[in-house]
Amino acid sequence: MPAASRAPPPDQTLIDKLKTRDADVKAHEQAHRAAAGAYGGSPTYTYQKGPDGASYAIGGEVSIDTSPVPRDINATIAKEQQVQRAALAPADPSGQDIKVAAAAAAAISQALASRAKAGNGSNGEADAGQSITATAAAAQSGDGTPAQYARGLAAYAAAAGTARAHPAAGVSVQA
Numbered sequence: 001m002p003a004a005s006r007a008p009p010p011d012q013t014l015i016d017k018l019k020t021r022d023a024d025v026k027a028h029e030q031a032h033r034a035a036a037g038a039y040g041g042s043p044t045y046t047y048q049k050g051p052d053g054a055s056y057a058i059g060g061e062v063s064i065d066t067s068p069v070p071r072d073i074n075a076t077i078a079k080e081q082q083v084q085r086a087a088l089a090p091a092d093p094s095g096q097d098i099k100v101a102a103a104a105a106a107a108i109s110q111a112l113a114s115r116a117k118a119g120n121g122s123n124g125e126a127d128a129g130q131s132i133t134a135t136a137a138a139a140q141s142g143d144g145t146p147a148q149y150a151r152g153l154a155a156y157a158a159a160a161g162t163a164r165a166h167p168a169a170g171v172s173v174q175a
Contacts, residue, residue: 011051018056025057032062035089
């Protein structure tokens with residue numbers, strides 16, 4: 001008589017799901033950390049104890065400094081671009097990640113407008129327009145990834161003046 005195939009016991013199924021979630025959360029947060037560079041902190045995790053007694057990461061965050069660089073518009077723009085890349089670094093950005101990216105896009109737009117107004121960089125307005133056009137095109141096409149769509153939405157919000165830079169010195173990017 002052939003051996004009947006058996007489903008794994010319920011505990012093993014849960015352990016397997018927790019192991020997968022743990023690996024996904026850690027990869028997600030490490031992507032933020034790697035892209036954030038000097039502006040990112042170490043990842044912190046929320047754990048759940050499995051039926052085997054082991055702890056598995058089920059959530060996490062990386063703190064990212066989003067404050068403007070005092071008296072340096074160009075450095076602020078570069079920093080906010082890196083913050084935006086860090087927020088959208090994981091393959092599956094969360095809702096919080098998209099909010100951080102949108103705030104960074106708004107800060108970039110605001111800094112470009114300040115630079116153009118101050119006359120620092122004759123192509124400030126052109127830079128802002130090109131950035132908005134490029135990111136918004138991904139949202140309009142419908143062919144882009146969620147991250148491209150988020151960038152497009154952030155660009156539209158920044159151009160329309162409906163988004164504002166995050167006032168805090170840092171925000172959390174969560175899985």
